[in-house]
Amino acid sequence: NTADFERISKIGKCVDAMSFKHKMLHLLCDVNISSGANPVTMNPFDGYSDALRDILLEKKFIFLQHGLLEKDGSSWLNRYKKDVTGFVTTAARERDAIVYGKYYYDPSTIWLTGLPRYDRLYHAESKKITIMPTWRRHLVGNYDAKAGGWQPKEGFEESAYFKFYDGLLNSPRLLEALDEYGYTLQFFPHPIIRVYLDKFHHDKRVHFLPTETLYREVYATSELLATDYSSAVFDFSYLRKPIIYCQFDREDFFTGGHTMTKGYFDYEDDGFGEVVFEVEDAVDTIIDYVKNGCTLKDKYRERIEKFYAYHDSNNCQRVVEKILEACGES
Template sequence: MSHFKRLIIRAPKYIWYLFCLVIFYPIGRIAKVLFPKYRDVWIVSERGSDARDNGYHFFKYIRENHPEIKAYYIIEKNSADYHKVAKLGNIVKYKSLKHHFLFAVSEYKISSHIFGYSPDVLSYNRFQKLGLIRGKLVFLQHGIIVNDIEWMFYPKTKLDLFVCGARPEYEAVIKRYGYPSGVVKYLGLCRYDALNKPCVLKNRILLMPTWRIDVCAVGNRDKFTQSEYYRKLQSFINNQNLIDYLDKNDLELVFYPHFEIQRFLKDFHSVSPRVIIASFNDYDVQELLMNSKMLITDFSSVFFDFAYMGKPIVYYQFDDIHYAHGYFDYGGDGFGPVLKTEDEVINYLAEKVNDGFLVDDMYKARAETFFEIRDDNNCERNFNAILSL
């Protein structure tokens, strides 16, 4: 689809959201003069659909430690996480009129995804390029960046605070992304505070690959199930050697497809009850990361969380996917071996079971060097950095 055709299709949305900005900005100015409760408002979100990432952990920190801050969390009413975050108070329905109003009056706009706090990412990103967005824009990050993401380069994306979760990532973003001095800061990811808390491990292996843009772009199930991506993962979760090994060692394998792949969840199936195909609504990613003994992934940045906790990782890179070159090399910098076949992965799993899921010294040393900051003050550092904007 051409760029011009996409603009035509989205034109009604652009017009509606622009209308909301035009209406609510002057209303907001008047409201802030007349009503103190609308001054210095913070809005926090992730994608508008969830509350289990850095946005949620930051909002929870504010509500529990700084109730004087007028912070509101933006989320869909039908989200699986709605009631969890509603317990903290100050919750606002995504895309509601109140959301539009608070977007207009807020001094701080904070999310784990670029423009995740807005009523529509594409529209408001365009409005920003036209100079129509007011307030301080804070990017808490969804995960540590591995490869260059060119649409995040300045000035394609403009931010007042760009949070990094590790020293090498921070140095790469400073060097390559072009932001003005002081915007990019190494503060640590907010959700890492929870990773330091004690957790009971289950006899569980987590399989969590990332998505593929070309696979998701197909749009229909028939084409998806014909893709190499689907066939490789479907084959792995039905590998008889794997299933036999799970049975023998009383292990379960939780296969948690990426958020963008969840719409194809029903196309995955396994002959073994020990293989659990996990849905977004029923499983919390961070809980899975915390209570699993080992991670199998391909390129998903969740492996950084696992390495931070000091647990074994294996990269099952079964296809030749090409990302824009970044600072991180899986072979030279990774926290586990890079393997290409099912048998290699299963053999490595057996090795880790036999040694009690110990992390090899080389990978342990890499993780210790990568994460210069290891404490439970990440939310506090993020909070203080925002106050200083």
């Protein structure tokens, strides 16, 4: 029922997730390749797989990642919980943080190849500014496996998250400046936050992008992106575009408010854009960029150049070569 399913079906064979056919193909496969590492992705029989244990243990799992890992995800991605065959990374510091952190993988398991999806990034700038925050674990209820999503929780409008982004999206000063310089403001929050989308005040000048919007299209058309801690912005920086980090709740985020803790990446010293903590500071920074044509500043360009292991479009090729090698077919 998704646009992605229809789109991918034009490229190759697709199977409904968690269907009988999916489960049978999983039993028959040698290698499971995914950008996700949640239990049902790695094992569609999760919760009732004891009788299939020996068959399932033979499967190789390649973790493509669904973003560059700059935070500490060792509490759920360590070898004792996931035991992946190949763990794709994009930056040398990212790889080292996994090899020498509390993930407990053999170094040969951590592959420095680059994210495959970076190969399809492109430029189509059209004077758009996008606000794209990630989610917060403490702002949602329990996960409903049957419905396939997180349940909403009372009190969202009282949260610092809501107050910051609602204030930013409806700032008269920001909207007037964007009108003056011919820019459009877009809001594209994490899918889990969409259960609260109707809570935000919606100025007619702000475009709330629909769920089916392609991320790479947002990256291509946007000239500046404001986020908080989303790893998705690494795609944006790969295109050499400016970023603003809105970190009004940083202490809470990294001390239990979410699923990750602080990692090797320091946003002030390593980040690819300014770090702001107040709505008005975010407004000032966005306006400054708009006045200068959203040009990436030299110091952030230098950080980007140093950070990534590769600056090309051969990530897929490197990943395929590593998969074949892991399967003894290189």
